[in-house]
Amino acid sequence: MSYFDKTIECMSYNDKKNILSKNLKNVVEHVYNNVLPYRKKMDEIGLKPSDINGIEDISKLPFTLKSDLRENYPFGMFAVPSDEIIRLHASSGTTGKLTVVGYTKNDIDNWSKSCARGLYGIGVRKGTVVHIAYGYGLFTGGLGLHYGAEYLEATVVPVSSGNTSRQLMLLKDFKAEVLCCTPSYALHLIDEIKKCGYTKDDFNLKYGVFGAESWTNEMRLTIEKELGIKAYDIYGLSEISGPGVAMECEFQNGCHVQDDMFYPEIIDPDTLEPLPIGEEGELVFTTLTKEGLPLIRYRTRDLCRIIPGQCQCGRTTLRLDKVKGRTDDMLIIRGVNVFPSQIESCILKCDDRISPHFHITVDRENNLDKLTIEVELGPEIAFDEITVIQALTQKLDAAISSAIGIRAKVMLVSNGSLKRFEGKANRITDNRK
Amino acid sequence: MKVEQIAVFLENRKGRLCKFAQVLYDANINIKGMYIADTTDYGILRVITNDNEKAVKVLKENGFNTTVTELIGFKVSDKPGEMHKVLKLLNDHNVDISYLYSYSEIGSNQAAILIKVEDNEFVSKLLIDNKVEPFIEK
Known part of the structure; x- marks a missing residue:
């Protein structure tokens, strides 16, 4: 095995603990002295930086919410003078106000390094052609991977999102080995490849780095089969830095968190108590080395668990299991919690004759929630008799109902009729709001 | 004795049938015979045209699922x-x-x-x- 930074990635628990403790004390000191909202939060509960003696004291610290960032828009949570900030990114929330993040020179360097570690772990080296189809701009996806890949001296193709026919031409002609984009855009590319009469053999792709939205293992298998690649999950969020907070290694067994920089905890979202390793709850991050926008116990709203034990690759970093979904994406239908990821995994493994494209609509009729799932037929299905479609609808219906615990109405629709996504997918219409 | 038929999947959405007719018209294809098997959510249109090969091509290009039987x-x-x-x-x-x-x-x-x-x-x-x-x- 080779590692980007063996000392850090394979460090023993005790050595890691010392570094984490030292870094946590530093960051707490830093925010207490330089970020007014944090000083207020800590003073309110009578907590001083000197009360934090090691990583085990982390649970004494108050949480940070997305609303803290919004309320202190744009720069109120920044911890350095404004001329130390060399980059700003922002993400738009559903509520409209932007969440703004700022980076110092060291922050950009560490973020690049965190991405580089992940990319190195799947085989990216000097000269590897890396096609980046995440959006460039205020969104962190494109530039984050760009800097990570450049750090490794890979050959970066900064296509950004959009213009799919040009993307296909570049993928083919520049012989990219690594494709970076959202998993939903990968599905779109697969469709377009077929439409243009190409096959996977016309390309030189070996690996895919897919993230910015939660996706299932079933989706992984579909993408791997169709593109003839290994598909890796990458996790990140702009508040914590961007893509590369965690990424899978070649064993595809959970995303390795760069936990010397971004320390993860899993908490019970109701009681806010930390949960033991292996239990599912809300993922919370503390940035241990960030200067511009350090965040303490930031609640990601992502539901996830930390995988117990050590990975075969030899790294000792903590691993995140597949993110089940953002608590914001969770639908409550007739009192039952439903995650779009549960529906996705059913659709992808149910039957070869349907496509991976679907859309969920929730309505309220006569005070009852009604869940409708449109699923696209695959391009090659033979269906001249009604019974074929009926049987397929029933099969999907049964699979989805048993997975989510409530009845959903499944409607098969023509191949290509649902919206395609170049960035993050939006597969839900909730008409109850 | 054998005749080639094209089955076309039509979700029950306003304008789908009209769009189907438009696509064939634009390609100058004549419909010889036609039959719809329908349910509340979708219909399967079975059609015989004067140029099935072209009909399948243009229907596919315009987002219709087709099956030749x-x-x-x-x-x-x-x-x-x-x-x-x-x-x-x-x-x-x-x-x-x-x-x-x-x-x-x-x-x-x-x-x-x-x-x-x-x-x-x-x-x-x-x-x-x-x-x-x-x-x-x-």
Whole structure:
């Protein structure tokens, strides 16, 4: 095995603990002295930086919410003078106000390094052609991977999102080995490849780095089969830095968190108590080395668990299991919690004759929630008799109902009729709001 | 005896049928016969055109799911009992029919009948041996 930074990635628990403790004390000191909202939060509960003696004291610290960032828009949570900030990114929330993040020179360097570690772990080296189809701009996806890949001296193709026919031409002609984009855009590319009469053999792709939205293992298998690649999950969020907070290694067994920089905890979202390793709850991050926008116990709203034990690759970093979904994406239908990821995994493994494209609509009729799932037929299905479609609808219906615990109405629709996504997918219409 | 049919999947959405007709019109394709099997959520349109290859191509390009199926087509005189004669012949030979539809052109004294069966070879031969007139599209 080779590692980007063996000392850090394979460090023993005790050595890691010392570094984490030292870094946590530093960051707490830093925010207490330089970020007014944090000083207020800590003073309110009578907590001083000197009360934090090691990583085990982390649970004494108050949480940070997305609303803290919004309320202190744009720069109120920044911890350095404004001329130390060399980059700003922002993400738009559903509520409209932007969440703004700022980076110092060291922050950009560490973020690049965190991405580089992940990319190195799947085989990216000097000269590897890396096609980046995440959006460039205020969104962190494109530039984050760009800097990570450049750090490794890979050959970066900064296509950004959009213009799919040009993307296909570049993928083919520049012989990219690594494709970076959202998993939903990968599905779109697969469709377009077929439409243009190409096959996977016309390309030189070996690996895919897919993230910015939660996706299932079933989706992984579909993408791997169709593109003839290994598909890796990458996790990140702009508040914590961007893509590369965690990424899978070649064993595809959970995303390795760069936990010397971004320390993860899993908490019970109701009681806010930390949960033991292996239990599912809300993922919370503390940035241990960030200067511009350090965040303490930031609640990601992502539901996830930390995988117990050590990975075969030899790294000792903590691993995140597949993110089940953002608590914001969770639908409550007739009192039952439903995650779009549960529906996705059913659709992808149910039957070869349907496509991976679907859309969920929730309505309220006569005070009852009604869940409708449109699923696209695959391009090659033979269906001249009604019974074929009926049987397929029933099969999907049964699979989805048993997975989510409530009845959903499944409607098969023509191949290509649902919206395609170049960035993050939006597969839900909730008409109850 | 064999006739190629195109089945087209139509979700029950306003304008889908009209769009279907538009696509064929734009490609200058004529519809010879047509039948819709419908449910509340979708319909399956079965259609015979004067240029199936082109029809499948343009329909696919315009986002329609299509399936090409081979049917048995024959003609009978447009008067009582004629269809029954052929169906009885098939029934006597234990031929199952999955579906059937028919149409007759105005001014013609014959009706075209299309059936889907399991064994096209057997049924073709049976009908030819019994002097049933094949449906041939000009």
